[in-house]
Amino acid sequence: MDLEEPASHGDESYEPTSPWWLSGTPLEAEHHRLMRRRSVPIPWAQTTAAALTAAERARLAGTWMRRSEAEYLAVSTFAVLAIDLVAAMAPADVLSLCLRAGIDEVRHAEMCLRMAQIYSGEQKLPAPAMSSLPDDPQRPKLHQALANTMLVSCVSETYATTVLSETRDLTVDPVAQAVLTSIYSDEVMHARLGWSYLRHSIEHGGQGVIDAAAEMLPRALRGVANVVERERPVGEVTSAVRDHGLMTPAEERVIFSSCVREVLVPGFAALGIPVGSALTDYGDTWAHAA
Ligand SMILES: [Fe+2]
Numbered sequence: 001m002d003l004e005e006p007a008s009h010g011d012e013s014y015e016p017t018s019p020w021w022l023s024g025t026p027l028e029a030e031h032h033r034l035m036r037r038r039s040v041p042i043p044w045a046q047t048t049a050a051a052l053t054a055a056e057r058a059r060l061a062g063t064w065m066r067r068s069e070a071e072y073l074a075v076s077t078f079a080v081l082a083i084d085l086v087a088a089m090a091p092a093d094v095l096s097l098c099l100r101a102g103i104d105e106v107r108h109a110e111m112c113l114r115m116a117q118i119y120s121g122e123q124k125l126p127a128p129a130m131s132s133l134p135d136d137p138q139r140p141k142l143h144q145a146l147a148n149t150m151l152v153s154c155v156s157e158t159y160a161t162t163v164l165s166e167t168r169d170l171t172v173d174p175v176a177q178a179v180l181t182s183i184y185s186d187e188v189m190h191a192r193l194g195w196s197y198l199r200h201s202i203e204h205g206g207q208g209v210i211d212a213a214a215e216m217l218p219r220a221l222r223g224v225a226n227v228v229e230r231e232r233p234v235g236e237v238t239s240a241v242r243d244h245g246l247m248t249p250a251e252e253r254v255i256f257s258s259c260v261r262e263v264l265v266p267g268f269a270a271l272g273i274p275v276g277s278a279l280t281d282y283g284d285t286w287a288h289a290a
């Protein structure tokens, strides 16, 4: 996959994504400059939402609103992680990518909000939310930064890339397709940030880092599993709803389980981090429990 910075697009291909969420001040111009920097054009006018039933639109509006809230929460997650990384004297490239990830999450939240508006007709804002990452002032700064990087980036963002990739594959609506593709390409980099920092930390911090990572692993997996297990907005996932980028909770369980087995456990094991009971905790029994 090409992870290079996309070529910048002219002004004619950019429009404010969710203008009802902006300040109404001159800051808006700078905001648009930041948002445009990594954006691929979204063909907003090509939505096929009009062909859906009211129930299908409500189901999709509910899910895209949830997605907007999750992306909004991720803004604060990367802000808190950036503080941990600064405290741990993380390398400059790790710092800049972490801070940029926060900006990406603002853009994701805006796009999901606009998707919700497309289905509901309502210009809402995400519910207020602040991420709270584990914070233990007694432990070495490197261990704190590393543990939270594992939670946020290695586990959460890696799972996001697998579920986004599979969701995108079943999506037919061109707008939902473009939004999921755009978010996916950023989340790949958000995951790579964590795996790279993990490797760097092990090289420099030795066994203490490995122990801190091993201790965090079950907690990080549980944190993401909680999100997968969460109840969904009311409404049937019809085939038309699937065309607009939505899977069933049962399918997402299977994806998380295979992500643990095929990506996360091999990745941590390759770095020498003990994975404990991860494979059995999220094996076939968990995958098919819904
Ligand atoms: Fe995101």
Ligand SMILES: [Fe+2]
Pocket: 074, 101, 105, 157, 186, 187, 190
């Ligand atoms: Fe992300």
